[in-house]
Amino acid sequence: MSEINFSELNAGDAIPELVTPNVSRSQLALFAGASGDHNPIHLDDEEAKKGGLPGVIVHGMLSMALLGRVLTNWVPQHQLRGWNARFVSMAFPGDTITCKGVITETTIENDENRVKLDISVENQKGDNILVGTADIAII
């Protein structure tokens, strides 16, 4: 991880993307076990169809975990002050998930250098899966 110099950060700057190609059913099964979310709509096509879905969907919290990685790849986790995301559409197995962040503001808060970002998760068509904001300290 390279050093980040607060004075060189500006609104409009993008942080490095995180691309997760071809999210697999086995990753969903792994995440179900690890996260404790065993809802069958993430594991079983038949169950997903009963709920009116075309097939199994990616856990929203898996997409959000990938979005968290785009932040902790950029700065160490202890600099992450807070973040939130809205679940706007569904991701499916086979999708390529791209996590992005763009700086919207650089400021000083609680005597800390802070950057605010708009963050998002997109599929391969450029549709938003999650959109949100993050608040990061640059120390």
Place this chain on the structure above:
Amino acid sequence: MADADYIGKEYPSFSVDVEKGRVKMFANAIGEENPIYSDEEAAKNAGYKGIPVPPTFPFTITMEAGQSFNILEDMGIDVTTAMHGEQGFTYYDHIYAGDTVTGSQKITDIYEKKGGALQFIEAVIELRNQNDVHVCDLRSVIVVRRQVAEG
């Protein structure tokens, strides 16, 4: 009980042991390869007291405690009509593998949009570690799709 009466409802506190194996498994499942999330030595070298849990792991702690979406059952809402609308995390300190985390959930708001066709339920869960240090707040919004009478 009217829906609005659930605003301010507080659930009894809960406690969850954060198991090391679980944290490693979670890091692996999300494709996290930074060794600080699996190797104590690497975490300490990076300045952490132990293996920190990844940023969204606190949500798994609340699921483990049966505190995610339990309001739906209380309000008699069919879970298949509900979606996780929004999730937020605010961090005050770290949660480490091996910690015992205590939490408490409060329903902070319930409101409608689109003429009642959508109902929003907001909850905040505060997490503290075994030393009573406030480590994290989780804010969740659940969206419920409802039938609205014509007319």
